[in-house]
Amino acid sequence: xxxxxxxxxxxxxxxxxxxxxxxxxxxxxxxxxxxxxxxxxxxxxxxxxxxxxxxxxxxxxxxxxxxxxxxxxxxxxxxxxxxxxxxxxxxxxxxxxxxxxxxxxxxxxxxxxxxxxxxxxxxxxxxxxxxxxxxxxxxxxxxxxxxxxxxxxxxxxxxxxxxxxxxxxxxxxxxxxxxxxxxxxxxxxxxxxxxxxxxxxxxxxxxxxxxxxxxxxxxxxxxxxxxxxxxxxxxxxxxxxxxxxxxxxxxxxxxxxxxxxxxxxxxxxxxxxxxxxxxxxxxxxxxxxxxxxxxxxxxxxxxxxxxxxxxxxxxxxxxxxxxxxxxxxxx
Amino acid sequence: xxxxxxxxxxxxxxxxxxxxxxxxxxxxxxxxxxxxxxxxxxxxxxxxxxxxxxxxxxxxxxxxxxxxxxxxxxxxxxxxxxxxxxxxxxxxxxxxxxxxxxxxxxxxxxxxxxxxxxxxxxxxxxxxxxxxxxxxxxxxxxxxxxxxxxxxxxxx
Ligand SMILES: Cc1cc2nc3c(=O)[nH]c(=O)nc-3n(C[C@H](O)[C@H](O)[C@H](O)COP(=O)(O)OP(=O)(O)OC[C@H]3O[C@@H](n4cnc5c(N)ncnc54)[C@H](O)[C@@H]3O)c2cc1C
Ligand code: SF4
Ligand code: FES
Ligand code: FES
Numbered sequence: 001x002x003x004x005x006x007x008x009x010x011x012x013x014x015x016x017x018x019x020x021x022x023x024x025x026x027x028x029x030x031x032x033x034x035x036x037x038x039x040x041x042x043x044x045x046x047x048x049x050x051x052x053x054x055x056x057x058x059x060x061x062x063x064x065x066x067x068x069x070x071x072x073x074x075x076x077x078x079x080x081x082x083x084x085x086x087x088x089x090x091x092x093x094x095x096x097x098x099x100x101x102x103x104x105x106x107x108x109x110x111x112x113x114x115x116x117x118x119x120x121x122x123x124x125x126x127x128x129x130x131x132x133x134x135x136x137x138x139x140x141x142x143x144x145x146x147x148x149x150x151x152x153x154x155x156x157x158x159x160x161x162x163x164x165x166x167x168x169x170x171x172x173x174x175x176x177x178x179x180x181x182x183x184x185x186x187x188x189x190x191x192x193x194x195x196x197x198x199x200x201x202x203x204x205x206x207x208x209x210x211x212x213x214x215x216x217x218x219x220x221x222x223x224x225x226x227x228x229x230x231x232x233x234x235x236x237x238x239x240x241x242x243x244x245x246x247x248x249x250x251x252x253x254x255x256x257x258x259x260x261x262x263x264x265x266x267x268x269x270x271x272x273x274x275x276x277x278x279x280x281x282x283x284x285x286x287x288x289x290x291x292x293x294x295x296x297x298x299x300x301x302x303x304x305x306x307x308x309x310x311x312x313x314x315x316x317x318x319x320x321x322x323x324x325x326x327x328x329x330x331x
Numbered sequence: 332x333x334x335x336x337x338x339x340x341x342x343x344x345x346x347x348x349x350x351x352x353x354x355x356x357x358x359x360x361x362x363x364x365x366x367x368x369x370x371x372x373x374x375x376x377x378x379x380x381x382x383x384x385x386x387x388x389x390x391x392x393x394x395x396x397x398x399x400x401x402x403x404x405x406x407x408x409x410x411x412x413x414x415x416x417x418x419x420x421x422x423x424x425x426x427x428x429x430x431x432x433x434x435x436x437x438x439x440x441x442x443x444x445x446x447x448x449x450x451x452x453x454x455x456x457x458x459x460x461x462x463x464x465x466x467x468x469x470x471x472x473x474x475x476x477x478x479x480x481x482x483x484x485x486x487x
Contacts, residue, residue, distance in 0.1 A: 003332035006352035006398045032394045035355070036375050053352075055398060082388065106464020107442065109376055111388040112395065240463040 001039050004051050008058040012183050012217055018054045020185050020213035025052035027215055029078055030112035032105070033121040041131050044138025046205040056215065057114070065089060073097075073221040077116030081169070082107070084115060094221060096230035096249055100172035103234050106241050116216045119170055119180075119196075123163035123207065123271075124243055125153065136161050136204045151309040152245065155301075155317070157270040161200040162307065165207065168247050170197065170273040171265035172232060175249035178221045184214035197272035207272070228253045231328035233320050244268040246317045250324040252288075259283045264300070264324075269317050276300040279321055288329035290322075297321035337397050341366065342410030348397070356400045357381040357392040360407060368408035368437045372466070379465035382438035383407045389445045391464065408437035411444060419482050420444045429478035431469040439465045443479045452483050 007025075009015035019025050028034050034050075043049045056062065062078035067089035075084065084090050084101040091098045104110060104118060127133040127144040134140030145153050145162045153162040173193045180191050197208050210216065231250045236242035246268040253261040262283060264276045279300035286292055297318040304314045325331075332351045339346045341364060348363045357369045360383070372380035374393045381393040384406035392400075411418035420443050423429070430436045439462060446453060446461035453461065458479050459472070467475060 001353045001355075003351065004353040004396075005333075006335065006396060008398065008401075028396070028399075030394075031396055031399060032376055032391070035394045035396065039374060053396065055396075057399065105376070106379065106391070107461060108379055108382050108389050108391040108464040109394070112385070112390045112399075240459070 001035075002041055002049065002051060004038070004053050006053050006055065008055045010058060010060070012056075012059055012062070012215060015054050015056050015059065015215055016183060016185060016213050018052070019215070022052045023212070024048045024050055025054050026050040027056050028053045029057055029114040029117040030080065030109075032109050032113045033117055037122055037129075040129055042129065042138070043131070044134055044140060046139030047137075062217070063114075067093065069223060072223040073219075075115060075219040075221070077119075077216045077218060078114050081110040081113050081115060081118060085110070093224045094176065096176060096232055096251060097169075097172050097221070099232040100169050100249060103168040103232070103244075103247070104241075115169060115219060118167050119173070119219075120208065120210065120216065121166055124166050125161075125163045128163065136200070137163070139205065146307070149309060150307040151312075152243075152268075153307055153310055154270050155304045155306045155310055155313045156274055157199055157201075157272070158305070158307075159199070159201050160204050161271060163200075163207075163271050164268045165197065165271060165273050166243055167267060167273070168234060168244060171247060171249040171267045173219065173221070174265040174273050174275055175230065175251040175263040176221050177263065178219055180216055181218035181220060182210065182214050183217045184211060188217075190220070193273075194275065199271040225253055227255070229328045229330065231324045233324050233327070235316050235320060246313060246320050248317075248320045248324045250321075250328045252283075252325075252328050254329070258285055258287050259329075260285075264296075264321065266300075266317060266320070269304075269313065276321070278302065279325075283325065288325050288331045290326065290331075293322040293325040293331075296325060335398075337401055339364070339397070339400050339405060340403070341405045342407060343404075350397060352396065352398060354397045355393050356395040356397050356405075357383070359397045359400075360392070360405070366407050366409050370434055370437060372434065377466070378435070379438045379442065379462075380435055382441045382465060384441060384445060387445065387448075389442045389464075406441075408441060411440070418444060419485065420447065420479065423478040423482045423485075424475070427474055427478035427481060429470055429474040435465055435467040435470075439467065439475060443475075443482075447479065447482055447486075451486050453479075455480070
């Protein structure tokens with residue numbers, strides 16, 4: 001592994017100061033994504049050789065999970081996925097989130113992996129993760145997935161780069177209308193997760209709006225909505241654990257059995273978590289049954305443009321949307 | 332690369348190591364502290380051979396820097412036995428022939444022992460989920476699950 005310098009940050013302020021000072025400094029939380037990246041020595045014209053690791057897990061209070069009926073849930077970005085899965089406040093009030101945080105990786109990784117790290121983890125495109133492929137995302141001038149092996153790549157919204165967003169937690173955050181609290185040298189701001197992730201059309205080298213010297217300090221989820229229903233589903237290659245081929249977080253607000261409002265978000269299909277307003281439009285004001293769920297699923301994938309090896313994902317995404325709507329509505 | 336001092340507490344003993352900060356926790360525990368029960372299989376978080384406990388929670392230590400182990404109670408496979416007597420899970424693996432080459436076993440046992448501590452009577456599915464991050468390439472999982480079930484049954 002490349003030489004690194006290790007700095008433990010006692011406060012968020014210390015962390016952003018260190019990041020602002022050193023252009024090759026990177027925040028490290030559980031390290032379960034970043035160390036794999038560094039061990040593989042991934043670099044490029046637009047991908048600095050991170051060699052100063054600023055440990056943020058040393059920040060006191062950074063992992064706090066707080067709930068109140070009025071304000072909803074506040075999650076310190078350093079809470080581990082296991083912390084969240086086992087938190088009563090989460091299980092009782094946000095079953096969608098409790099389910100989503102139980103899906104990534106193995107217990108041994110969920111025990112160290114933080115929610116902040118899960119949201120900000122880098123994509124798993126095998127060319128991106130291979131040091132010898134100088135692709136667009138690293139500052140090169142080619143996408144190897146277009147002419148190469150692309151069975152796990154994007155079927156929607158790809159352009160220049162065809163990664164899929166790897167997080168199981170991100171779609172649940174969008175479905176729950178969550179917000180990100182970001183701290184940087186200029187102060188603090190709160191941004192809805194619907195504006196947090198950016199695709200290659202906006203900037204091919206990044207997956208979200210965080211600047212080099214900014215950190216995600218807190219995730220905020222509004223109070224639970226009465227008469228809302230939800231479902232989280234994920235399809236993987238291996239039975240035990242694996243990144244999603246497709247996953248889906250569905251949130252519905254029902255009124256006398258009809259859909260008053262909904263958020264349907266998939267990962268594994270596009271470079272960012274993909275909110276399907278097309279599917280949402282189909283179910284609005286209606287009662288969910290098998291036929292309507294199928295119609296919503298078909299509508300959601302109308303714009304799909306699969307690559308040479310991944311047309312199978314279109315059918316998987318449709319099936320998941322259908323199952324997820326029926327499960328959430330209890331139909 | 333300048334070495335730094337790190338303070339680790341492993342199996343109840345305090346150690347001060349002077350190592351490069353890019354060393355992963357399992358490497359330092361093996362090469363500096365000399366506890367070689369913890370293995371490295373993949374180095375990428377996939378196989379679980381490097382599983383040890385941080386404050387009682389099983390983690391893949393190949394994706395942790397030595398600095399991330401500071402301030403924590405680290406427990407390795409060497410720390411499970413009490414007064415020279417093997418941990419019940421260790422005994423059960425021997426009795427049930429739940430090991431062949433043994434390479435995956437320290438990590439497997441660390442996951443299984445944590446599971447049984449938190450959930451003394453897991454279902455077969457819960458056992459399989461508990462060891463989901465531990466790959467075994469030769470024993471196969473049937474005997475391993477049997478051994479873990481036997482410990483659960485014995486404590487009933
Ligand atoms: C074998 C394996 C399988 C996996 N499978 C899945 C899966 O199926 N589904 C899934 O969703 N994930 C999966 N993951 C990813 C896993 O969930 C993440 O590695 C983990 O959550 C990252 O958390 P961490 O604290 O270890 O992050 P780190 O590795 O410490 O950080 C990851 C990245 O996020 C940045 N970062 C971390 N915290 C912050 C913050 N607060 N502010 C700004 N930037 C920050 C870091 O700088 C770094 O770039 C898998 C990982 C492995 C190794
Ligand atoms: S899909 Fe994106 S990350 Fe993968 S090779 Fe193409 S440009 Fe690089
Ligand atoms: S060596 Fe750590 S998971 Fe394989
Ligand atoms: S006993 Fe050989 S890998 Fe498990």
